[in-house]
Amino acid sequence: MKYVVQCFLLLLPAMVWAQEKEENLVTAHAFTIADCIEYAKRHNVQVKNALLNVQIQQQTNRNITSAALPTISGNAAFTDYLQIPVSVIPGEIFGGAPGSFVPVQFGVKYNTNVGLNLQQLLFDGQVFVGLQARKASIEFQQKAYEVTAQAIRANIYKIYYQLVAAKTQLEILDANIVRAKKFESDAKALYKNGFAEKLDADRAAVQVANLEMQRMSVQTQIDNGYVGLKFLMGMPIKDSLLLTETISEDQLKEQLLDNNYDYNNRLEYQYAMLGKRLGEYNVKRYKLAYLPTVALSGTYVHQTQRNQFDMFKKGTPWFNTSIIGLNISVPIFDGFAKDANLRKAKLELQQTENNIADFKNQVDNEVKQAYNTYKNAILMLDNLKKNSNLAEQVYLQTKKKFESGLASNTDVTNTQADLITAQTNYINAMYTAIIAKVDYMKATGKLP
Template identity: 25%
Template sequence: MMFFSFPGLGQAKQENPSPSDTLDLKACLNLGLENSRSIKKALMDEESAKFYRNEVKAGGLPQISAYGNYNNFIDVFPQAVPGGLFGPGDADDVAVIALGVPQSLKAGVTVNQLIFNSSYLIGLKAARTSEEFYKTLSLQTEEQVIYDIAMNYLGVTQMELQRENLRANVDQLKGLERILEAQVANDLVRKVDLNRVKVNLSTLESEMENLETEIFRGLSYLKLIMGIPVDTPIELKKSEVNPETIANFQMTDLDPESRTDIQVLDIQKTLYDYEYKNIKATNHPSLVGFADFNRNSFSNNFDFLSESKVWYQGSLIGLKLQVPIFDGFAVKSRAAQSKIRQQQLLEDRAQALDAAQMEYNNATKKYFNALQTLRANEANLKLAEDVLKETALLYREGLSPLTDLLEAESTQRQARANFNNQLVQVRIAQLEILKSTGQITRITS
């Protein structure tokens, strides 16, 4: 295990930051975790899974329903009986009579109670696992939002540092321009030298205008993934990108089991196991208890509301046993399909493990290379600044031409840009290491 300090991602904690404040990375992450629409949708899925579990659980509770049935036989159904059954007649004849009364009314309550069903028991376990599945998906969504916000935050910060670098150089050239204008007016220098400065100044100002557009677009997208209105004015702190904030960084070894994408696949495997068991359980017997309590009344006319009407009570209880015998091998075929899906998932998991190892290896390689390049850029920047100071001094003493000064200024500007860009690359590599090890949420604490 290797340890590097990494204090920049979490110094003074800012409670409930406002978008109008100057925001550091942690403040942006807190706003994003609170307002991200992706996270809100994931939490809704998690809540829906809880209701689904209640729905499955309800299948094992008593199912009670009331019913009513009114019949008005315009013609009472005829019934055929042997002759002489209800009076004189030949037994070989058939007598047709009308049994029953024209009107009847029945109301009652039925109760059904599941006593045993293997699919129900397996379904309860699967529903509980589904809750865990959606909780893990919520964590995965949260990690992705944190990563997206951090990466875009660093991207905008990189452009703002470049803007500051250009602005400093523009200020230097404007100062030099004023000096040269006075010298040209007194015929101390050639006008072509002044024109060279004006050309360089115009180029830098055009670069700044283009950079302003890119910064605006970057901030707009950052606000979009944070879930705040895109017209909300925000300003980012630059303290996240400096040598001090990358000095401490704790890098742990890869543990694939801590990655939410692997955890999601493991939970999916459990769900497939339940699916297979549930399919096989359809061949198991099931037992249901039932009861019916009712009141009946009969009449030749509709007088059921009469107080003297007689109502007859009926009730029954019973058991219903269902034993599947032969289904044409449908269950066997469905179970085989479920097994194939499990095998496909195992291949997905193996590929995800390889991808996690590759991601971690790439991130660590990028990190150490970025550190090495940063040290070289830091040395180049110091050298370029020294050259610019010496060239400016020689130019003021008339010992160096303007072209050397402009070239030294351009070299120093590029060295500063390279150094700032490499600082961002180191921070990006650190974030990628945290993401590859499943530790990206560390930057919010």
Template identity: 20%
Template structure:
């Protein structure tokens, strides 16, 4: 192998190793809560679709603005005539011909019952509504990501507890094995310890599965692969856990004014009112102004483009003197050019009660949508009251589970001392330890339940939920 070949191969090996190292580092990246939420908001397919809906609404607004502008249209035609027909000079001739027509027309609506004005206002509401719909979707996705993230943290803590219990159980089994071998303990104690270790191993497997499934759930929510996906560890300190809000009333007072769900309902009422006004606009006449210019060209097949012109009267015969004059395409276009302007007024008189029915439907719809706002406020208030009650209950549960855990741990220490003195059996000791394990699980569940419930309250107050 030549020196150059060796250098080339070394370069390739280094490049491959660098790529593998980069891939490994990419997989080992631990996502923070803020990164997870930001990524979801930037890449979620539903959000991208809603952004496109907003762009459509902006184009609808552009179209509504265009209703106030005059239209301008150009037309061109090519035609052939065979047999008898009326030419452009109004004479009937029996010669085959071909011709062209050109026109330019403009028009503008001066008044149509304010429909264009109301359509423009409606399009502006459409843009606002699409933005609010986007806000609602982003809020819901953020809350879902936070919930999934906290679930992973909960499962990881549960996994740590399960691992710690394995260490304790193994240590206890080794001690009892030595005591049994020395004849200081009955073999039954050894069976109890082995049974406890087996139960702890099963608990460990279940805890690991819960971590894996919760990581998969968040990865799917972020719409990324779950392979190598993990999150940052967060130390949640609830030493001085207190409920920030004294009552649900202060949250409701803010939410029924500022929450996007209420704003969209209010926009729907405005939109319904505009629909009503648009329907009523059909009662009014429509006034338009228009103008145009047109010209034409005609050629008789087999003949030159000429026109017969009377230049005078023959003094001898008294007959008109007619001469042929060139009348080609340019000449005809210039000579046949004409203009027109005018107003058009359309007055609705009777259309089979269609306008009456449309107005009535719009009025009923307006009343129905007004009720939707009240329903939305009631639903929001009920949800907040429930969320506040859940947060209060979760705090009480957290404090109770904390006290219970401390009590169970003291009970276990006492039982361990009795066991060491030989006045308690290993079965009784493991029973107490299982109660400690259950208390730890309840405490963890209460801890993360309280954290999420407080995040929900922050959510209704539009406060950051990633902090």
């Protein structure tokens, strides 16, 4: 035993190290947008809880079903009368004086019985409405799950493609840094040879520093974006995530000409309609509460009575009792509780109908605003793309003039600043177009 303990103590550090290594293991993922959405379906807490609500409703339905099924219970009892109960009967029966009473013990010392009880509901309006509503209840929770998953999906689309677009932003910044460093090198060389002022070289250095700081800021935003995407998907933050898809202007314009929509395509509308169906069942339930309830009951008892503790002795008699009954309960007056419940259910149903009508107006409003924003975002994207290309041409021409001595260092610095501004505006327009497209597709119920 001592040897075993010593071996365990020697192996303990290795076991702890192995466990820590397993906990620190980093999993690498290379995901398309579809992969991210599928991963979120399995790991996002909100989506998982919404799916659990479906399973909870399934168990609730089983409970509702049990009310319509027979209930069978068994029982057994043993009674030892330490003192047998005494009753008094008129003494005249035994020849006594009129008005006298004689104490008599009825019964035996030991009583034993075993039995079965059966209860079967034959009719209860509220129970049968509950049975009818089971399917709608499951569909209601399933639709709630789909609505939750859609909200997560929309945010994943936005973050995913913004991070994809951010790669282009980094590429542009890297290209600008290369150009700025080349210009800085040229400016320093001209200064050393006496063809430029020190101020020109310093301006070029400041431009490089500004671009590098801007790149650091963008990189931090991208890193935080990846953290946010992982959290939204339910992925461990320590895991590595690579986005494999790209985004283009043509992809962003795909839904621009499709401005048709149907309320039934909106998951929220489908969810509300299912809520209305459940409200109608609730009204029906309270209407049927005015009807009688009918139930069948049955009892079977196997019993024996003894003065000696020999009831399990072979050959001793046991006696059987069987009972069957029909129970009808007729509601007469309950202090207007059923009427209050019925009126409340009708008012709640009216609220649901009002909310559905209002939701249609909300969809119209969302679609119109989302389409206007989407269309404007695409127009801005096109214009800013042209402006960015133009700014790049101006910069390159100015750079050539500078190299030929026909433009000043200030001219190059200004056109470079204009180019960076135009490129930044273009990237921001792409971000805006991505969000606008996702919002429009969600508003029209066409989000994949």
